[in-house]
Amino acid sequence: MSSAPTAASAAPDTVLVVDFGAQYAQLIARRVREARVYSEIVPGTTPVDEILAKNPAAIILSGGPSSVYEPGAPTMDPALFEAGVPVFGMCYGFQLMAQTLGGQVDNTGAREYGRTQLHVSRSGSTLYEGTPDEQPVWMSHGDACSAAPEGFEVTASTDVVPVAAFENDEKKLYGVQYHPEVMHSTFGQQILEHFLYRGAGIRPTWTTGNVIDEQVASIREMVGNKRAICGLSGGVDSAVAAALVQKAIGKQLTCVYVDHGLMRKGETEQVEKDFVAATGVELKVVDAEERFLNALKGVSDPEEKRKIIGREFIRVFEQAQAEIVAEAPGDQPVEFLVQGTLYPDVVESGGGTGTANIKSHHNVGGLPEDLEFKLIEPLRQLFKDEVRMVGQELGLPEEIVQRQPFPGPGLGIRIVGEVTKERLDLLREADAIAREELTAAGQDSQIWQCPVVLLADVRSVGVQGDGRTYGHPIVLRPVSSEDAMTADWSRLPYEVLEKISTRITNEVRDVNRVVLDVTSKPPGTIEWE
Ligand code: XMP
Numbered sequence: 001m002s003s004a005p006t007a008a009s010a011a012p013d014t015v016l017v018v019d020f021g022a023q024y025a026q027l028i029a030r031r032v033r034e035a036r037v038y039s040e041i042v043p044g045t046t047p048v049d050e051i052l053a054k055n056p057a058a059i060i061l062s063g064g065p066s067s068v069y070e071p072g073a074p075t076m077d078p079a080l081f082e083a084g085v086p087v088f089g090m091c092y093g094f095q096l097m098a099q100t101l102g103g104q105v106d107n108t109g110a111r112e113y114g115r116t117q118l119h120v121s122r123s124g125s126t127l128y129e130g131t132p133d134e135q136p137v138w139m140s141h142g143d144a145c146s147a148a149p150e151g152f153e154v155t156a157s158t159d160v161v162p163v164a165a166f167e168n169d170e171k172k173l174y175g176v177q178y179h180p181e182v183m184h185s186t187f188g189q190q191i192l193e194h195f196l197y198r199g200a201g202i203r204p205t206w207t208t209g210n211v212i213d214e215q216v217a218s219i220r221e222m223v224g225n226k227r228a229i230c231g232l233s234g235g236v237d238s239a240v241a242a243a244l245v246q247k248a249i250g251k252q253l254t255c256v257y258v259d260h261g262l263m264r265k266g267e268t269e270q271v272e273k274d275f276v277a278a279t280g281v282e283l284k285v286v287d288a289e290e291r292f293l294n295a296l297k298g299v300s301d302p303e304e305k306r307k308i309i310g311r312e313f314i315r316v317f318e319q320a321q322a323e324i325v326a327e328a329p330g331d332q333p334v335e336f337l338v339q340g341t342l343y344p345d346v347v348e349s350g351g352g353t354g355t356a357n358i359k360s361h362h363n364v365g366g367l368p369e370d371l372e373f374k375l376i377e378p379l380r381q382l383f384k385d386e387v388r389m390v391g392q393e394l395g396l397p398e399e400i401v402q403r404q405p406f407p408g409p410g411l412g413i414r415i416v417g418e419v420t421k422e423r424l425d426l427l428r429e430a431d432a433i434a435r436e437e438l439t440a441a442g443q444d445s446q447i448w449q450c451p452v453v454l455l456a457d458v459r460s461v462g463v464q465g466d467g468r469t470y471g472h473p474i475v476l477r478p479v480s481s482e483d484a485m486t487a488d489w490s491r492l493p494y495e496v497l498e499k500i501s502t503r504i505t506n507e508v509r510d511v512n513r514v515v516l517d518v519t520s521k522p523p524g525t526i527e528w529e
Pocket of ligand 1 (some may be wrong): 527
């Protein structure tokens, strides 16, 4: 890869979230941003001098699955607490802080999971000012802190743990045993804001409007008078990335829409019409269906499919680049490729936290080694809801900004088995029916997304009319989620499921069963591949 600079630069007041367990850290980072303070995640294994070298305005130690007593559990260099940087420990981070600073953490066996009542013992404290003396909080721990370190004041307890929160205003060190970042901790956001504004003295100035201004300036500087291309997938991320780059460099950007034949029904038309109408962007449509289908011939392994699709994407872009240059000889070269990579993609691909690679997201892990473009990834530090806000501010149509997520590799990873044109057509029909019925039933805002999956390698016996059938099952995978890191299956009304099932089995050839996926994430992922 020639180089992969990111267009984004850290804001001056950055809060670093030290990650001892990926899901918690991401949620905390989002909550900090909701408090209008910029935040980034660093792995729990980052040496303290490296953390401090980033000059953070404050540090948050996240929760995590370990016990401070476990051999090999993450530890913390005491130097972190002596640097004068405000620190807030949560759950595991709290216990680590207690133990490192000389407090007492006991393996009491008194486990506390779920909703618990917190008794605040000093309501005028930095963290609890203006919140009730009794408040519900979300607990998840086995160990308990029985004595705070010297110099700390205990400001809350529960029936099970004597020290559920402690504060040291002089050293600007704070900690809570529970998870203030989860919804069930009713005053959690307020307590986090108290830490940020009162404890750490940070002013809430970060907004998605700042992101647009910063990105526009940095993209202009990076691109200069060169040109860029952007792949549009029809999804929110690439649309917002393209609109942002277009705002920065106007006609120096050409968008390329690769019709890889793995799109859902009507999606190509949406890009060709709505997006162009809203932005006035230059659009080149490449018909690459045959190429993708040939490359995918005989391939059933999900990771291999993802890698092939990612690779072919880039190849088609390179070809499009050559064509764009050839069509306008004498112009500046096309040196940059815009990608709508988001922060969770970066984290899940192992780039943010050093956590395990779960799937190769086609826009991060699947890039070939010999990529000939420099990347512009203006959304690399943003969460999905923030991307939608940026899109709204840029004036993109609601249908694009509020679209449910759709994976870059498209229907290619929703066919379990080999991908063929015939199977894609069949899945497109089933998917269109499910989408139509969900919209008609007013379910779009209730669910995060609803993958419709074809089990192409499975057949089952059915009966239709007077004849025996031997068709494929279609899986409905409606999920509710806040960020796709975790998800629950959506409890759709039976009548809606019935309607979808009846229509799919009646209208889609070769499908004789519709089944519902009732698995949360974890253990399942949202997509089947
Ligand atoms: P999983 O299946 O990992 O999906 O639980 C989490 C979210 O990511 C989407 N997804 C992708 N998006 N490129 C993308 O742009 C990909 O390769 C990809 N794989 C999964 C998925 O639809 C869900 O919203």
